Amino acid sequence: MRTGWIPNQHGAWAMLIVPFVFGAVLAARAGVAGWWLLPLFCCWMLGYFAFHDASLWLKAAPRRRPTYVRPLLTYTAASAAAGVLTLVLGGWALAGWALAYLPLLLPALWLASRRKERATVGGALTVAAACLMTLVARFGDPRALLARDAAWECPALVAVLLFAYFFGTVLYVKTNIRERGSRGYLAASIGWHGIATLATVAWAATGHLAWWWPLFFAATTVRSAVVPRLRWSAKKLGFVEVGFTLALGICFLLW
Template sequence: MARRKPGWIPDQHGAWAMLTLPFALGAAEAVRAGVAGWWIAPLFAFWMLGYFAFHAASGWLKAAPRRRPAYLKPLVTYAGASAAAGVVTLALGGLGMAGWVLAYLPLLVPALWLASRRRERATLGGALTVAAACLMTLVLRFPHPQALLTAGPDAAAAALLAAGLFAYFFGTVLYVKTNIRERGSRAFLIASIGWHAAATLAAAVLAASGLAASWWTAFFAATTVRAAAVPGRGWTPKRIGLIEAGFCVVLCVCDLVW
């Protein structure tokens, strides 16, 4: 069996839901608000190809000097294709969309720095990439970032959705670590359960204030239960991944229906 060439296919299987779910929900919000357009299609291509380029760049940064040339071809290919999709996005959606670059730089630059130190799997690295993914929800709802300043309640609602997605996906980063890389770590288990419990409490407060739908409370309560009950059972990564896929489906359906 031929060995897969490095840099071409990302090996972070859990990243696919994190990349697509915020984008899908952001697109749904754009449709609801009447701001959707043909720019969404090339933006999706830009987003996915950009992730492939980011993966190749991370591989190049952390690779030994003698192995770096193997990452150049996928890096140049994906970066070039992503740039082309970005140009089409700006042509269809307006140059104002480029303003979002300023929001992404503080997230992507430190993430690449961590990769150069071979610490891309650190908790901070996970937080940065999750934040970048969830920010895409706001990009789709407000393609021109300056619109956020005058959107009022609509901006708050979109920000809460992005925050809810961040709370879930970063909680998943902690939860997965308690089952795999940090299995047996009491500190990580406490951090994971504590994060999910705090998200549940925040959701309950927001729901009681009328700022968030009540289903968020039930959703985070369920994730808290799994964060406490699953670690230590020796479940396979595949089984854990399938359960998280189910949570993603539930989250998506709840947001679209309610």
């Protein structure tokens, strides 16, 4: 497998795909889904490949940088082509979402240039960018969010729940691999999941969420507290995460 062509961040696939799928499902439920979603998905995935290669290019030593130029240019051009097709099919107002992505992606690239792309804040930025795709796929035109009607509340809450889960997973994975044994990261991971659980309890109590959402996040809290002590392999951790992601999907479909 040639360097730079296929991202090696296996845990990122669910984070990239799930928010888009949730947004597309919400669009279908609202009767606003269209063919523009297909090139949008291609633009999004190819754009991530380009972002990944840009990060590798920025942090690489000068003699290694030419390795990433061809995949970077290829994925950038392909993503741009898919983006243009998306605008043609879905409307040029979609381009407005670029303004929301700039403050998320530019700092992440800067962190990569400082060889700090795995910093927690970098993880938060990339997770936020991924979860924002829920709103992009649901609305298309970002101006729809300014209408302040009830239509945006459910998609926005879905995006928040996705961020709560996927950023919690970033902290949780760190406690099992790079920050194994760190009490600070363990406390942060458990605390984040605990706060997410309490928030979903409050939302469920006010009728905004069903009861299974607090149960789901309670399960992630238990996972974040217990699994790091078991010292599982990365492969076993991955299988468990597949199960939690499927459970997340079931919670959403039962909404």
